[in-house]
Amino acid sequence: MSPVVVLVGAPGSGKSTVGRLVADTLGVLFRDSDADIEAAAGQQISEIFVEHGEPHFRALEKAAVKEALAAHDGVLALGGGAILDADTRILLKEHRVAFLEVTLADAASRVGLNRDRPLLLGNVRGTLLKLMDERRPLYEEVAVLTVRTDREPEEVAAEIVESLGK
Ligand SMILES: Nc1ncnc2c1ncn2[C@@H]1O[C@H](COP(=O)(O)OP(=O)(O)O)[C@@H](O)[C@H]1O
Numbered sequence: 001m002s003p004v005v006v007l008v009g010a011p012g013s014g015k016s017t018v019g020r021l022v023a024d025t026l027g028v029l030f031r032d033s034d035a036d037i038e039a040a041a042g043q044q045i046s047e048i049f050v051e052h053g054e055p056h057f058r059a060l061e062k063a064a065v066k067e068a069l070a071a072h073d074g075v076l077a078l079g080g081g082a083i084l085d086a087d088t089r090i091l092l093k094e095h096r097v098a099f100l101e102v103t104l105a106d107a108a109s110r111v112g113l114n115r116d117r118p119l120l121l122g123n124v125r126g127t128l129l130k131l132m133d134e135r136r137p138l139y140e141e142v143a144v145l146t147v148r149t150d151r152e153p154e155e156v157a158a159e160i161v162e163s164l165g166k
């Protein structure tokens, strides 16, 4: 079993939003590694960060991604930092991965409006800039497709569906 497509990209690139649209279009299930982590831990991501720290969150994330890659055959959205783990990147090489590319301005305005992201507390723009610079090579390393997101989520989803030949 393998996901139809796996979405990676920075926070605010639209992985969760676009992933759901792609799944709806294809008539398959949608899964989000962040939601899996929250369900397994019985805590929100922000609570996990505060109570147990980022390394613990990353360990939960690594296990959640491994499990979803092996057991899910719909659309899978990962958290923005999942690709930081080298073993996860190796696993992703066996999958169809799409990188949702986002500008700093778009990411900053989208996460500013949205639910809490513990990593971005404080200086949202500065943290996003650093994180996007550091991670871009990792997103590009695992992706077979790069999709621009400076347009409506429906258009982003349509390009991904088209790339799948469906
Ligand atoms: N292409 C887009 N254009 C405008 N807003 C978007 C787009 N994609 C996502 N959003 C909005 O940005 C916010 C973050 O989206 P989300 O899917 O949670 O991103 P991610 O999972 O990559 O962090 C949400 O409020 C969502 O509605």
Ligand SMILES: O=C(O)C1=C[C@@H](OP(=O)(O)O)[C@@H](O)[C@H](O)C1
Binding pocket: 009, 010, 011, 012, 015, 016, 034, 045, 078, 079, 080, 081, 082, 117, 118, 119
């Ligand atoms: O970029 C990151 O390190 C993170 C991104 C978040 O997911 P989204 O990319 O869906 O916001 C979530 O996994 C956690 O807050 C850490």
Ligand SMILES: [Mg+2]
Binding pocket: 015, 016, 032, 034, 077, 078, 079
């Ligand atoms: Mg998300």
